[in-house]
Amino acid sequence: MPGTPDNGEIPMRPLIAGNWKMHGMAAQLREIEAMSKTVHAARTAADVLICVPAALLSRAASIAAGRIGIGGEDCHAQASGAYTGDCSADMLKDAGATTMNAGHSDRRKYHGETDAMVAAKAEPARRAGLTTIICIGETQAQRDGGNALAVCGQQIAGSVPTDLARSGTIAIAYEPLSAIGSGHVPAPGQIIEVHRKIRECLLERAGAAGADIRILYGGSVWSDNVHDILGLADVDGVLIGGASLLA
Numbered sequence: 001m002p003g004t005p006d007n008g009e010i011p012m013r014p015l016i017a018g019n020w021k022m023h024g025m026a027a028q029l030r031e032i033e034a035m036s037k038t039v040h041a042a043r044t045a046a047d048v049l050i051c052v053p054a055a056l057l058s059r060a061a062s063i064a065a066g067r068i069g070i071g072g073e074d075c076h077a078q079a080s081g082a083y084t085g086d087c088s089a090d091m092l093k094d095a096g097a098t099t100m101n102a103g104h105s106d107r108r109k110y111h112g113e114t115d116a117m118v119a120a121k122a123e124p125a126r127r128a129g130l131t132t133i134i135c136i137g138e139t140q141a142q143r144d145g146g147n148a149l150a151v152c153g154q155q156i157a158g159s160v161p162t163d164l165a166r167s168g169t170i171a172i173a174y175e176p177l178s179a180i181g182s183g184h185v186p187a188p189g190q191i192i193e194v195h196r197k198i199r200e201c202l203l204e205r206a207g208a209a210g211a212d213i214r215i216l217y218g219g220s221v222w223s224d225n226v227h228d229i230l231g232l233a234d235v236d237g238v239l240i241g242g243a244s245l246l247a
């Protein structure tokens with residue numbers, strides 16, 4: 001079972017989250033319809049969420065009709081203002097989002113987002129009533145240099161506001177950069193080791209509440225490996241990019 005603890009506690013309900021990135025026209029919404037029907041009919045033993053581009057959000061939310069969650073892919077830290085092209089957490093909520101991503105490696109890489117910028121988005125998201133999936137993960141060079149655990153620990157420290165960790169309105173997604181879109185999933189031991197480290201950091205920051213924060217794995221998750229990944233210790237869900245485009 002996902003994140004099965006070895007102490008007899010009930011495992012938390014997993015979160016299967018998709019991230020469409022900059023993909024999807026209106027025709028793609030038929031996939032949302034198919035996914036939400038399947039999840040509803042199968043009474044899936046997991047929460048299902050698809051994060052879509054802002055342009056599709058309200059239509060996706062209306063089609064999903066609460067059977068699956070619909071999320072935004074990013075937000076601005078301010079509620080409103082002269083920030084052309086940006087979208088606030090309140091706007092995502094107003095359009096029907098339940099959740100949003102913050103600090104995805106695409107945002108860190110192409111928009112220069114720092115840990116502090118990611119943390120600054122999570123608080124307005126909480127005020128808007130959204131759960132925030134905060135993405136972290138090391139580069140291959142950081143891993144090769146033996147720094148992966150330290151980097152992930154620093155990203156948690158910098159990107160996760162302590163009060164939010166305590167409030168139960170966040171999830172963490174561990175996405176090693178070498179795994180994203182590459183077809184190369186790290187060895188199970190690597191995922192388990194980093195997730196354990198993330199759990200330790202969350203417990204340090206949030207006390208007992210840190211045990212209830214979902215830690216997702218992301219990077220080249222597909223239908224043929226998702227079951228094995230969900231079976232790893234301290235994996236409470238997955239964040240799926242390319243494979244989430246099709247129901």
Ligand code: PGA
Binds near residue numbers: 219220
């Ligand atoms: P992928 O992307 O599943 O296509 O590797 C994951 C992500 O970027 O969140």
